[in-house]
Amino acid sequence: MIRIILNEWKGWLRTGQFRWLIIFLVLILAAVSYFGVQDVAKRQARIDGSKQEVRDQWENMGAxxxxxxxxxxxxxxxxxxxxxxxxxxxxxxxxxxxxxxxxxxxxxxxxxxxxxxxxxxFGPLKASILLQIVIPILIIFLTFYGIKGEHEQGRVRLLMVQGISYFRLIFGKVISVWVFAVLVLLITLIIQLLTFNESISGDLLLRTGLIVLAYGSFYLIIGSITGLFSLKWSGRSSALTTMLAIWVVWLIFLPKITSWFVQEQYxxxxxxxxxxxMREDRSKGIDGHNPSDEREKALKDSVLKVYGVTSxxxxxxxxxxxxxxxxxxxxxxxxxxxxxxxxxxxxxxxxxxxxxxxxxxxxxxxxxxxxxxxxxxxxxxxxxxxxxxxxxxxxxxxxxxxxxxxxxxxxxxxxxxxxxxxxxxxxxxxxxxxxxxxxxxxPDWISLGLWLILSLFMLAFFSRNANPISQ
Amino acid sequence: MIQLSKVNKRYKTNSALENLSLEVKAGQIYALLGANGAGKTTTINLLLGFLEPTGGDVKLDGLSPYFNRRKISERVAYIPENVSLYPFLSGLENLEYFCDLAGIDQSKASLVEILSKCGLPSEFHGQKVSEYSKGMRQKVGIAIAYAKKAKVLLLDEPASGLDPAASNELTGILKQLAGEGATILMASHDLFRVRETADRIGILKHGSLVEELNAFEVSANNLEDMYLQYMKN
Structure with a gap:
């Protein structure tokens, strides 16, 4: 498996367009992360300044x-x-x-x-946009073309005669892209942590680890499903089209439909x-009970009674x-x-x-x-x-x-x-x-976990039972 | 070593092989001649275990390939018409990678030696495969098979597109491997090359073996006449 991953990486690094694409992506993410942290620091400084200003006004307003x-x-x-x-x-x-x-x-x-x-x-360019939208698209393309390349150039037969299973080949391709995506994610997070001015707490480290877990799981889901379609269609373009269509549905249509439905429901x-x-309840009393004039009268009576006075x-x-x-x-x-x-x-x-x-x-x-x-x-x-x-x-x-x-x-x-x-x-x-x-x-963790298990199971099941040559 | 007995293979309504029986012994080179669609590649796919026969018995080193694909892969090497290597790797790196996948532990020096033995000049060992000719890629393919020390070699149109010198070299290498005990089955429609390389020749037509002969018993011209006659009928 490691050999397949290293070979895949070697291929990207030695192929001009991939190499530049990867370098460009890593640089963009590094820059976005660095400037993102700087921006947060500046905005936090402005908040701190404003807080101080408000406090100064408060402490200097006099009697x-x-x-x-x-x-x-x-x-x-x-x-x-x-x-x-x-x-x-x-x-x-x-x-x-x-x-x-x-x-x-x-x-x-x-x-x-x-x-x-x-x-x-999309709002301002944040690392999350690149990590949530651009990286998955890259995973789809790299996984698809990695598998398509083996089929188109007739290498699958040669590789399988060497004794590797179709599952190992496909899974190796999926994992090599996934490792790359996770590395990009780690680089982004490390830059964020290193350039973050404040001390790194245990909570921040836990949150960072969970970010890696969430994004890493999602990337593996995307890669596995792309691998699944690529093997089902033996690397034909319909696999890529289907996966991109699913991605668009996930990214644009389902969130819109879901939020519309949820707003209709609740x-x-x-x-x-x-x-x-609020205004109505405040003046007329909550649900029409105990309006403000009655409340005031009751308060007045009780205070006068406590102090033993009449006005x-x-x-x-x-x-x-x-x-x-x-x-x-x-x-x-x-x-x-x-x-x-x-x-x-x-x-x-x-x-x-x-x-x-x-x-x-x-x-x-x-x-x-x-x-x-x-x-x-x-x-x-x-x-x-x-x-x-x-x-x-x-x-x-x-x-x-x-x-x-x-x-x-x-x-x-x-x-x-x-x-x-x-x-x-x-x-x-x-x-x-x-x-x-x-x-x-x-609910989010369970959903992501179920998707991960299901996509990996499907990939394993279909690649173990597929005959790449007969397709 | 290779035994096919009354093998049938059907794809839905089409019959690719009908009652094909043949045997190739260790140290023998057997050539399957036939036009496109005659069933040569189907025979090789059956022997590689990629296809299950519809009927009959396929045996390679005593094992049924379809049900023992993993064990078969340890004993068999396959050289396709176009050896598709990784273009971004050198010939030596490709050999190293394929050996790794097969679980073969060879030193770099021995891999270099194998490449040279298979006819790839040493100045090309480190060059990217994308710069290789078809003949050079074919030699790396043979080197992969050689490094694997495979008992059985299956070749699908190995000389197609090779220049005469490369083709001749290929014949030499195959004979050498057979001399070392390998069982070789090659599918081809290059009558001259088959006559030069094989010990036995089988002519396939519409999935059936219509003729089987010893290569030394027939001249190239006679083989051509015989082949054309079968194709015409």
């Missing part, structure tokens, strides 16, 4: 009214992971910056894509419907702060209800897309690539939830200061000292360890 500070707000920045240089995932369209303020839960904004003049179908409300429903003006605290916090907490409930429902639908959509991987292994690869890189929808939602959790603590601290910091009801001109604001810590998001989120990706 201010806490409620004013809540409107001034803060920002949550989603950090870029090391592997986002490999696969940007949903970051491009979903954004990485979330404005945090009182009364309202904002959406993540400032996606690279939305600001780009050069919006294209529709998401439009942005307008979502915000209208809010007699309270030793600032009642406005309590009202705002109560409204905030009710708003949180409303958000939890609506966002929870939205999250549920998104979860169903994502899971359905993952199960579609049993029809389309490319879908499983994409899902794993983004998931392992920490740039998929799960990661995006996790960041959003963490940022919201921080916003609640942040706003509560400001409302509590407004209520209990020393001011009285109606005293909107009252100001808290700068020291108070300095005590409030910034939002620091840490991408969860892969081991904590690995359960999300089992």
């Amino acid at each position: 201010s009214n806490p409620h004013g500070a809540a409107h001034f707000g803060s920002y949550a920045f989603k950090p870029l992971t090391a592997l986002s240089a490999l696969d940007e995932g949903v970051n491009l369209t979903a954004g990485r910056v979330l404005r945090l303020e009182g009364h309202v839960q904002n959406e993540i904004v400032h996606s690279s894509q939305s600001q780009s003049v050069f919006i294209s179908y 529709p998401l409300p439009s942005r307008q419907e979502f915000t209208d429903a 809010v003006d007699s309270l030793p605290i600032n009642y406005d702060g309590l009202v705002m916090q109560a409204d905030e907490e009710y708003g949180n409930k409303v958000w939890d209800k609506h966002f929870g429902a939205l999250f549920g639908v998104m979860q169903k959509q994502k899971t359905s897309m993952q199960y579609a991987g049993f029809l389309n292994p490319f879908g499983s690869l994409q899902s794993l690539s983004m998931g392992i890189s920490g740039t998929d929808q799960w990661s995006h939602l996790h960041f959003q939830q963490e940022a919201e959790a921080y916003r609640r603590v942040f706003i509560k601290a400001l409302n509590d200061e407004h209520a209990f910091g020393g001011s009285r009801t109606g005293d909107w001109g009252w100001k808290a000292e700068q020291e108070f604001f300095n005590q409030i810590e910034d939002f620091h998001y840490k991408t969860p360890l892969y081991s904590k989120v690995s359960s999300f990706y089992w």
Whole structure:
């Protein structure tokens, strides 16, 4: 087997067009990886700069009214992971910056894509595009022409008389192309790791290993199926045409059809419907129960009772702060209800897309690539939830200061000292360890594993039972 | 060493071989003469184990090739009309590669010696096969067979497209191998070359052996007359 692999490689390296194609591809990937990491580093530096700027403004705003500070707000920045240089995932369209303020839960904004003049179908040139689209096409062509060459030039008979089985010959061809593809992948990842500025953690190494496993499995699936068709059609062009057609279906048609079907099955409300429903529940009460005026009356009664006074003006605290916090907490409930429902639908959509991987292994690869890189929808939602959790603590601290910091009801001109604001810590998001989120990706791994087993089994079965000479 | 007894081979409705019986002993060169489609290549494919006979018995060194392809491959060498080598490798590298696949452990020096013995001048050993003539490729093919120390050599139109000198050289090499004990079956329609090379000659027509004779018993002219007569009828 090793001899077949080495001979195949020798053939590529000694054949001018292949040699240049391989050199060109490796150089392009190396360049894309290097510049991808540099780009991530620059963007991360900009994020760090912006975070610092926001913090500086916060720490230098001077004595201010806490409620004013809540409107001034803060920002949550989603950090870029090391592997986002490999696969940007949903970051491009979903954004990485979330404005945090009182009364309202904002959406993540400032996606690279939305600001780009050069919006294209595939987005910016990332290593993942080359690894997911270009390398498989190369695998298809190299595997097909490797097998076709043996048939067309009548070498199969000569090789089999030497005692090697047709299975060994075909499998050797598939593996030689696969090893090449995996080497290209490894070169890309090694460049990424070496040029990545931050220290390499165990989690990053685990994620990198899983990237190799996912892409390596997918490449073997592609190679095995191409090998299968090539042996079924004895290297005739129909094998190549069929494989390319399957590739186009996997790459373009199935993802479109699947996402359309999933959206039909589990529709998401439009942005307008979502915000209208939130506003409705907030003013009229969740599901029409407990409207805002009734809530306010109940709060007022309970506070007056606690302090043993008859009017809010007699309270030793600032009642406005309590009202705002109560409204905030009710708003949180409303958000939890609506966002929870939205999250549920998104979860169903994502899971359905993952199960579609049993029809389309490319879908499983994409899902794993983004998931392992920490740039998929799960990661995006996790960041959003963490940022919201921080916003609640942040706003509560400001409302509590407004209520209990020393001011009285109606005293909107009252100001808290700068020291108070300095005590409030910034939002620091840490991408969860892969081991904590690995359960999300089992459907993708199972689908890829089943495809791999099935394609290898089919290749072994048909090549062992095929008579290449009689075809 | 080679035994075919009442062998039939049918492809769907077409009959490629009908009741073919022949025997080739060790050290003998047997030539199968016949027009295109007479069944020469089918006979070779049956002996290589690539095809299963529809009827009759095919034996090579006492084994049925179709059911013992692996064992047969250890004993047989095959030289096609066009020896398709890897064009990006040299003659020596090709020989080395094919020997490796066959599990033959030969030193580089002995491979060089084999190539020279099979008539490939040493200055061409390291040159890429893409620059070889057909005759030179044929010699590498013979070297592959030689290195394998195969008991049986099956050749399909080995002299086709070779110039007279290369063809003559091929005859010499085959006779030498037969002299060393190899059993050789060659399919051809080159009457002159067959007459020069083989010990026994069989004429195939529509899958049946219509004549079998000793090469030394017939002149080239007589063989041609006989062959043309069979083809006409």
